[in-house]
Amino acid sequence: MQTCTREYFRLAAFIVLFLLVPGRPVEAQAPCPAPCAPAPAQAPCPAPCAPVPAQTPAERRFEIYGYVMTDFGFNFDRINPEWFDTMRPTKLPAFHREFGRNGETFAGVRQTRFGVKGFEPTSRGELQTTFEWELFGVGPDAGQTTFRLRHAYGELNQFGAGQTWSPFMDIDVFPNSIEYWGPNGMAFFRNVQVRWMPIKGDTRLTFALERPGSTQDPGRLEDRIEISGIIARFPYPDISGEFRLGGDWGYVEAAGIMGQTRLDDTLEDRFNLDQTVDRWGANFTSNIKFGSKDVLKLGYVFGQGMENYMNDAPADIAGVPFFGDPVRPLRAVALPFAGLTAFYDHYWSDHWSSTAGYSELAIENTSLQIPAEFHRGQYALADLLYYPVDNMMVGGEVQWGRRTNLGDGFHSNDWKLQFSFRFNFKAVITGNP
Numbered sequence: 201m202q203t204c205t206r207e208y209f210r211l212a213a214f215i216v217l218f219l220l221v222p223g224r225p226v227e228a229q230a231p232c233p234a235p236c237a238p239a240p241a242q243a244p245c246p247a248p249c250a251p252v253p254a255q256t257p258a259e260r261r262f263e264i265y266g267y268v269m270t271d272f273g274f275n276f277d278r279i280n281p282e283w284f285d286t287m288r289p290t291k292l293p294a295f296h297r298e299f300g301r302n303g304e305t306f307a308g309v310r311q312t313r314f315g316v317k318g319f320e321p322t323s324r325g326e327l328q329t330t331f332e333w334e335l336f337g338v339g340p341d342a343g344q345t346t347f348r349l350r351h352a353y354g355e356l357n358q359f360g361a362g363q364t365w366s367p368f369m370d371i372d373v374f375p376n377s378i379e380y381w382g383p384n385g386m387a388f389f390r391n392v393q394v395r396w397m398p399i400k401g402d403t404r405l406t407f408a409l410e411r412p413g414s415t416q417d418p419g420r421l422e423d424r425i426e427i428s429g430i431i432a433r434f435p436y437p438d439i440s441g442e443f444r445l446g447g448d449w450g451y452v453e454a455a456g457i458m459g460q461t462r463l464d465d466t467l468e469d470r471f472n473l474d475q476t477v478d479r480w481g482a483n484f485t486s487n488i489k490f491g492s493k494d495v496l497k498l499g500y501v502f503g504q505g506m507e508n509y510m511n512d513a514p515a516d517i518a519g520v521p522f523f524g525d526p527v528r529p530l531r532a533v534a535l536p537f538a539g540l541t542a543f544y545d546h547y548w549s550d551h552w553s554s555t556a557g558y559s560e561l562a563i564e565n566t567s568l569q570i571p572a573e574f575h576r577g578q579y580a581l582a583d584l585l586y587y588p589v590d591n592m593m594v595g596g597e598v599q600w601g602r603r604t605n606l607g608d609g610f611h612s613n614d615w616k617l618q619f620s621f622r623f624n625f626k627a628v629i630t631g632n633p
Contacts (some may be wrong), residue, residue, distance in 0.1 A: 258321030265626040266314040266332075271378070272307045273618035279601075282343035285310060285618075286381040288512045289561075289577025292603035293612045310336040310345050311380050311620075325357040330364070336380065350390060358397050366391045367406045367442040368457040368509055370485040373499045375543035375555045377581055378597050378620040383559030384512035384579045385539030387455075387483050387501050391509075393440075402446030409437040413508055414461045414479060416532070417515035419569040427519075427530070429467030436460055438479075450495070455483040457506060461517060463532055472527050477517055479505030479534050485541075492547075497557070499541040505534025512577060513537065513561055519568045536564040556582040571607035578602040591624040 271285055278299040280291040284306045293299055315332030332351040337344035353362030365371050369387040382388060395408035412434035421427050438459035444451050458480040465473035481503030488496040507513035519530050543557025559579045578601065585595030599616040 258326065259630050260321060261319040262629040263317040263319075263626065264315075264629075265317070265624075267312065267622050267624040268309070269311040269313070269620060269622040270307070270309050271311060271380075271618060271620050273305070273616055275302075275304045275306060276615040276617075277302045277613060278304070279614055283381075284308075284343065287379050287579060287581070287599045287601045287614065287616060288381050289384050289579060289601045289603045290512050290514055290574050292601060292614050294572045294574075294603070294605060295610060308345060310334070311622075313350075315351070322356070327354070327356045329354045330362075358400070359395070360397065361394045363390055363392045365389075366393065366410060366440055366457075366509060367395065367408045368440045368455045368481060368483055368506075370442075370453055370455065370483065370499065372451075372487055373485050373497045373541055373543075375497060375557055375581075376545045376553060376585070377543075377555050377583055378585070378595060378618060378622075379581055379599050379616075382511055383541045383543070383557070384510070384577045384601075385501070385559035385561045386499050386511050386541045387481070387509050387539075388511035389509045391438075402444075402451065404444045404446075405442070407441045408439075410440055410457075412436065412438045412459050412461075414459075414477075414505060414516040415508060415514075416463070417518040417569060417573070419518055419566070419573070421519060421530070421568060426467070426469065426471055427473065429465055430473055431464050431466055433462040433464055434460070435462060448489075450487040450489045452486045453484070455485075457481045457483075457503075457509065459506070461505070463517075470527070471529065473530060475532050477505060477532050477534050479503070479516065481506035481509060493545075494547060495545045497541065497543045497545065500539070502536075502538040504536045507535065507537055507563070510537065510539060510561060512579075514563065514574045518566045520566045521568060530568075533566060535566070538562050551587050553585045553587070554583060555585075556580075565606045569606055571605060572610065573606040574603065575606040576604040578604075591626075593620070593622040593624075595620060 278293060280299060283291040285308050313334045315330065318329040320327040330351045330353045333347050333349050335345050336348050337346040338348060351364050353360060353364040366389045369389055373386050374382050392411040393408040395406055397404065397406045399405040414432065416432060418427060438457055440457040442453060442455035444453040461477045461479060463475045463477065481501065483501040485499040505516045507516045516535060517532050518535055520533050521529065522531050523529055539561040541559040543555060545555050547553045560577060562576045563574065565573055565575055581597055581599045583595055583597035585593055587593050596619045599618060601614045602611060604611040
C-alpha cells in the first residue's frame with residue numbers, strides 16, 4: 201500500500217505542474233477510472249489510469265461470388281430448340297416431329313453466374329443487399345446467352361423488399377444436380393415482393409405481398425371475337441406466407457398463397473364476360489438429414505390458378521362453357537394442379553456425390569382446352585459428381601422427361617446425357633465504416 205501512496209503523490213504533482221505550465225490550453229478530460237483498485241497481497245498495482253479501449257463498430261463486408269459453368273451433352277430425343285439445355289416437360293413435342301428428328305449435341309455456358317452481396321452495420325441492425333444475375337435467357341431472350349436478373353433484394357432486421365425467392369417456394373428442395381431448370385413438380389419463382397420476417401433462423405416465419413400475375417388459355421375459343429376484348433387486371437397483390445420448423449434432423453415447412461385475377465370484358469356486345477377468379481396454393485416441403493451430409497428432399501404442392509409459381513407449368517386460367525346462360529355463356533376457372541418432388545442427395549466422400557429422384561406435375565384441364573394441351577409432366581435424373589478441389593466440380597448426369605397431352609393420346613419422352621464443369625469464385629472485402 202505504501203507503493204500505491206507514493207504513486208498517488210507523484211501523479212498529483214505531475215497534474216499540478218502540467219496545469220501551471222504557461223501557453224498550453226487546458227482541455228476537458230473524460231472521467232478517469234479508479235487509478236488503483238485494491239489489489240490482493242503481493243499483487244502488482246495496476247497502472248494508475250489505464251486507457252479505456254474504444255468500442256469496435258460492426259464490420260462492413262462486401263462479397264463477390266459466382267461461378268463459370270460449361271455444359272456439354274447429347275439429347276437422344278428432341279425438345280423445343282429454345283430450351284435445348286434444359287429438361288422441361290412442357291417444352292417437349294406436342295405432336296410427332298414438332299421439332300424435327302431425334303438426336304442432337306448441345307453445349308453452352310448459360311449457367312454461369314455472378315453476384316455481389318453487401319453487409320452494412322446500422323443502428324437498427326445489419327443491412328443486407330444482394331444483386332445477382334446469370335447468362336440464361338428466357339422470355340423474348342429464350343435460347344440466348346444473355347444477362348438475366350436473378351436477385352435484386354435488400355433486407356434490414358425483419359423487413360425486406362425486392363426480387364428474390366417467393367415465400368411460397370422452398371429453394372432447399374432443389375436437388376444437387378447439374379440440370380439447370382430443375383424438378384417440374386416443385387414451386388419455383390423469384391418474385392418482386394415486400395416481406396416481413398418476425399421469426400428468423402432454423403425455425404422461421406415469413407409473410408409477403410408479391411407482384412400478382414396469371415396467364416389465360418383461350419383454348420378452342422382463341423379465334424372467337426367474343427373473347428377478343430377480355431383483359432386481365434390485378435387489383436391486389438398476391439399474399440404469401442411460410443412457416444418452417446427446423447432442427448438438427450432437418451426441417452418441415454408449410455407455405456400458402458392466394459391472389460385474384462379480374463377479367464374485364466371491354467367488347468361492347470350482348471355478352472357480359474366480366475369475372476373475378478380467385479387463385480390459391482399450398483406447399484408442404486421437408487429436408488430430412490441422414491448422417492453428416494446426406495439429405496432426403498420432399499415436396500407436395502397443390503392449388504388452383506397458381507401455375508405461374510410452379511417451375512414448369514402452362515396457363516393458370518381457362519374457360520368452361522355455360523351454354524344455358526344467354527348473357528354469360530362462358531366462365532373462367534382457375535385450373536387445379538398438383539405436383540410432387542422426391543430426391544436424395546448422397547455424398548460418397550468429400551470428393552464424390554450422387555443425386556437421384558423423381559418429380560411430376562398434373563393439371564386438371566377444362567373441356568374448352570385443345571386436345572394437344574399439356575396435361576401431365578414427369579421428370580427424373582441420376583448423376584455422379586466429382587469435386588477435385590474445393591471450388592471445382594465436374595460430373596455427368598442422365599435425365600429423363602415425359603409430356604402427356606390432354607385428349608389426343610399423344611405423349612413424348614426425352615432422354616439426355618449431360619456433362620458439366622463448374623469453377624466457383626468468391627472474395628470478401630472488409631472494412632469498418
